[in-house]
Amino acid sequence: MSEKVKTMTGEPARYNAVAILLHWVIALLVLFMIGLGLYMDHVPVNDPTPLHQLHKSVGIVTMLLIVVRVLWRLTHKAPALPKDMPAAQRMVAGGMEGLLYLYQIFLPVTGWLMVSAMAMPIVLFGLVSWPLIPLPQSVMDSGTLAEIMPEIHNWLAWTFGGFIALHVLAALYHRFIRKDQVVQRILPRHGSEH
Template sequence: MILWRQRVSEKVETGTGRPERYGPVAIILHWVIALLLIFMIGLGLYMDHIPVSDPTPLHQLHKSVGIVTMLLIVVRIIWRLTHRAPALPKDMPTAQRVVAGGMEGLLYLFQIFLPVTGWLMVSAMAMPIVLFGLVSWPLIPLPQSVMDSGYLAEIMPDVHNWLAWSFGGFIALHVLAALHHRFIRKDQVVDRILPHHGSRH
């Protein structure tokens, strides 16, 4: 049913060969991942004062949700690469189009690198990952020399934290841009990804 609705949505074009808005699969993935990322950032900030070397149930929850989020991001990227995105407003300046495309690319890169660095971090520390206490998730295999040196285990928490803070900043810019389109430009950019689309007055 969802796939059928996706095809119907993609048949409604703007004259550029692109759909007017994202289909239901893309919309669901966008908002589910957004909620998971907000949860992960909040949980990460709360855990910031807890040493990674002193694992708690919160660490295991953080790792579990992180792995699930990473898998959903992979699905989202594959879906995005195989389905055309809606066209941007025709009156949007070229510079803003370039910035929008660059921002989209950066957000995808952060969504990939952030969970991967977390996975690499716990792998370097040889810390087990048990998804929600039920299913063991494999660690990234690393050379024994890397494990013995301990250098990767030492730097990865800082790398992961730096990426998380940077990602949070880009998310804030993304939200500000959405608010700008919604309330200042008053165009249809935000409507393309909203779960419920109605007429604008």
Template sequence: MPRYSSLAIFLHWTIAVLILTNLGLGWWMQTLEGLAQFEKYQLHKSIGILVLLLSVLRLVWRLTHRAPPYPDTMRGWEKLAASSVHWLLYAIMIGMPLTGWLLVSTSAFNLPTLLFHTVPWPHLPVHDWPVEARMQVNHLSEGAHKALAFGTAALVALHVGAALKHQLVARDKVLSRMLPRLSRSN
């Protein structure tokens, strides 16, 4: 069965781990206070920007490299569902970090972002907007960021469930297209 390229596989699993880490971190940091919360927010922002950059690279790669075909055993609706979920995941992988970046950029606190305590990351050019407009955008971006977090959790669950169904029930090797090769004999 044809497989995704090594770069696509690397980006898929790296972004997946980063997204799952950031979802957990996002919910956990809400329970913290003070410096502990500040530190986790900085890590959350760092991971989010890394997801954004890697996801843009992955999207460019995907738009310039054809995905392996689905097996002939998949029904039309399954192919449509799989394709739709993949494109929704791309939208989330880019939209979620963008709404987070907008949220930070419109924050009344105006705290700087240092990616992994090293690289300064700029705010989007909205901080000089009138306070009322900035706070409206802040409120909207916060709601969108939270909604995308729940949407991400739901789509990831659907994606993983479908992959497991194909591996364990249909046994059509769909999952093997995206699994890393652990040895040359595979």
């Protein structure tokens, strides 16, 4: 089957190769970041360990990939959901997709804002300096943003983890209970399908 296979309505039957690659690369990076973040909960945020620089480096790369993914999604139509999917499930699916995109954007941005408020340098993989977000001197002097941003970032990470769990449960529901093609739309192709 080629990537241009269409359904009867003319909609693409599955996501294209770029969307699939971005989905799975970002998913792996996000899971890595969550695991690293959980481990780093036991390390003071102002302790400049190599783990913090790794977390910041992978976070910036993930953020850039998410920007590419959002731009790709805005310019490439998603495959249609099954026609027999109830309207309420379609609404929930759309809402969940929107929430996941928002979290993928806000979470790295809050991390970037947090280290910027703390004036902590970002050196991508120990090689390239990444600029901090310029903040007014009054904000830097007050220290309030530096105090609240770790809590906001942490809260967003935990709630994002909850939404990821719901996303995985929904995928399992479609694969094993509804037994429809929703999950297949985003899975990489096997050699026999080319």
